[in-house]
Amino acid sequence: GQLVESGGGLVQPGGSLRLSCAAYGFPFSYYTMSWYRQTPGKEREWVASLISAGGSANYADSVKGRFTLSRDNAKNMAYLQMNTLKPEDTAVYYCRANSEDAGDYWGQGTQVTVSS
Numbered sequence: 001g002q003l004v005e006s007g008g009g010l011v012q013p014g015g016s017l018r019l020s021c022a023a024y025g026f027p028f029s030y031y032t033m034s035w036y037r038q039t040p041g042k043e044r045e046w047v048a049s050l051i052s053a054g055g056s057a058n059y060a061d062s063v064k065g066r067f068t069l070s071r072d073n074a075k076n077m078a079y080l081q082m083n084t085l086k087p088e089d090t091a092v093y094y095c096r097a098n099s100e101d102a103g104d105y106w107g108q109g110t111q112v113t114v115s116s
Contacts, residue, residue: 001026003022005093006019008093009113010115011113013116015085016084017082018079018082019093021107026102029073033049033071034046047067057069078097086114091112093109
């Protein structure tokens with residue numbers, strides 16, 4: 001199995017970006033999808049998660065109200081809509097698919113830079 005992120009880039013403070021995560025080679029709909037982020041010298045930080053059946057996502061306090069995690073099981077895709085971006089949101093963002101029974105996959109990461 002494999003996860004491939006896209007959609008990162010440079011954006012001004014207050015702007016928006018949408019990250020995408022494409023899943024290949026495993027039964028995506030059975031997996032919890034999550035986003036994490038990491039900056040140099042710091043541990044990887046959990047951002048948001050959404051269980052396989054969908055419903056409401058859970059968010060870190062630092063992004064609550066600004067970020068929205070969604071998934072399309074028919075397309076094997078997950079998305080992270082990021083609004084009102086701040087410089088402190090600058091990081092490499094990773095998507096993760098995990099299942100207690102079936103495994104754990106990580107993407108390669110996509111850089112998000114928030115700067116004027």
